[in-house]
Amino acid sequence: MAGVLDSVNQRTQLVGQNRLELLLFRLNGRQRFGINVFKVREVLQCPPLTAIPKLNPLVRGVAHIRGQTISVIDLSMATGGRPIQDISKCFIIIAEYNRSVQGFLVGSVERIININWDSIMPPPKGAGRASYLTAVTEVDKELVEILDVEKILDEISPINTALSSDVTEGLDIADVRDKIIFIADDSSVARNQVIKALTPLGLEIEAAKNGYEALQRLKEIAAETGDVTDKVGLLVSDIEMPEMDGYTLTAEIKNSPELKNLHIVLHTSLSGVFNQAMVKKVGADDFIAKFHPDELANAVKKWLGLKIDD
Structure with missing residues (x-):
C-alpha cells in the first residue's frame, strides 16, 4: 500500500x-x-x-x-x-x-x-x-x-474544553456585547467543544452544520442589517464540511460586499504546511489547529478586539 x-x-x-x-x-x-x-x-x-x-x-x-x-x-x-x-x-x-x-x-x-x-x-x-x-x-x-x-x-479520550482562568479574568465585552460568535462545523462533537470553550467569554453563539448552511444564514443576517458585522463579530469555521468546505466558505464571504468585513478564524483538525498558505489565499484572518481551548479563545478575543478591564 x-x-x-x-x-x-x-x-x-x-x-x-x-x-x-x-x-x-x-x-x-x-x-x-x-x-x-x-x-x-x-x-x-x-x-x-x-x-x-x-x-x-x-x-x-x-x-x-x-x-x-x-x-x-x-x-x-x-x-x-x-x-x-x-x-x-x-x-x-x-x-x-x-x-x-x-x-x-x-x-x-x-x-x-x-x-x-x-x-x-x-x-x-x-x-x-x-x-x-x-x-x-x-x-x-x-x-x-x-x-x-x-x-x-x-x-x-475526551478533550478538556475548560479555559484557563486568566483567559477570561477581567475581560471587558461591553463593546461587543450585542455581537454573535458564529460557528460552522459538521461534527456535532466539535461544535459542542467549541461552544463549551467559548461560552465563558459571555457572548451569544450561533452554529451551522456546514459551509453552505453558514453562508445562507450569514446572508440572511446581512439582509437584515446591511452589513453582517453589525450583528456577527466573528466566524469560527471548520475546513472539512459537506456541501461547502471552509476554504470555499471563506472565499465566498470575502467576495460578498455585505459579508467581506467579517473576521474568519479557520479551526480544523487538518494538518500540513499548506494550511497557512491557504489562509492567505482565501482571505481568512487566522488558522488555529484543533483543539486547544485557550488558543481558540485567545484568537477569538484578538479578532473581536476584546480588552481586559482595568
Missing part, C-alpha cells in the same frame, strides 16, 4: 476548489468508508500490536512505527460493530487529528477518489452507526460513509 498516497504537495492544488480526495476502505463487511487524504500520513499492513493494560477497549494495542508508539483503534468496534478479525491480514491508516497521531485498524484499503464537496451530503438522521457519520456520498452507485473521527476520538 506504500503507493496509495502521493506527496501532500501534489494534492494541495485541490484545496480551495471545494474538492477533496477520499481514501476508501472497508471494515468487516461490504460497506465502504472514506477518510480525507489530507488527514492520512501513510497506510500499511498491520504490524504486530503490543497489548497495554488498562487501554480503552476500542484500542487493540500499540504499534511501533518509525520510532513512534501509536495507538491503534479498531474502527469497526468504535462504530458499534464487531471486532476486526485476523489483524495480520488487515491494514492500519496512520492519521493525524487534533495535534496527535493515531492508527485506525481497517479490514481493507481500496483506492483514492477525487470528488467535489458539493457531492458530499450530511448523513441521514437515525440511530446506530449514523451517529458516527459526518457525511455520505455515492461512488460507483454505492453509498460511502464518512466517519466522524472527532466523535470517536472524544469517546476514547
Whole structure:
C-alpha cells in the first residue's frame, strides 16, 4: 500500500476548489468508508500490536512505527460493530487529528477518489452507526460513509474544553456585547467543544452544520442589517464540511460586499504546511489547529478586539 498516497504537495492544488480526495476502505463487511487524504500520513499492513493494560477497549494495542508508539483503534468496534478479525491480514491508516497521531485498524484499503464537496451530503438522521457519520456520498452507485473521527476520538479520550482562568479574568465585552460568535462545523462533537470553550467569554453563539448552511444564514443576517458585522463579530469555521468546505466558505464571504468585513478564524483538525498558505489565499484572518481551548479563545478575543478591564 506504500503507493496509495502521493506527496501532500501534489494534492494541495485541490484545496480551495471545494474538492477533496477520499481514501476508501472497508471494515468487516461490504460497506465502504472514506477518510480525507489530507488527514492520512501513510497506510500499511498491520504490524504486530503490543497489548497495554488498562487501554480503552476500542484500542487493540500499540504499534511501533518509525520510532513512534501509536495507538491503534479498531474502527469497526468504535462504530458499534464487531471486532476486526485476523489483524495480520488487515491494514492500519496512520492519521493525524487534533495535534496527535493515531492508527485506525481497517479490514481493507481500496483506492483514492477525487470528488467535489458539493457531492458530499450530511448523513441521514437515525440511530446506530449514523451517529458516527459526518457525511455520505455515492461512488460507483454505492453509498460511502464518512466517519466522524472527532466523535470517536472524544469517546476514547475526551478533550478538556475548560479555559484557563486568566483567559477570561477581567475581560471587558461591553463593546461587543450585542455581537454573535458564529460557528460552522459538521461534527456535532466539535461544535459542542467549541461552544463549551467559548461560552465563558459571555457572548451569544450561533452554529451551522456546514459551509453552505453558514453562508445562507450569514446572508440572511446581512439582509437584515446591511452589513453582517453589525450583528456577527466573528466566524469560527471548520475546513472539512459537506456541501461547502471552509476554504470555499471563506472565499465566498470575502467576495460578498455585505459579508467581506467579517473576521474568519479557520479551526480544523487538518494538518500540513499548506494550511497557512491557504489562509492567505482565501482571505481568512487566522488558522488555529484543533483543539486547544485557550488558543481558540485567545484568537477569538484578538479578532473581536476584546480588552481586559482595568
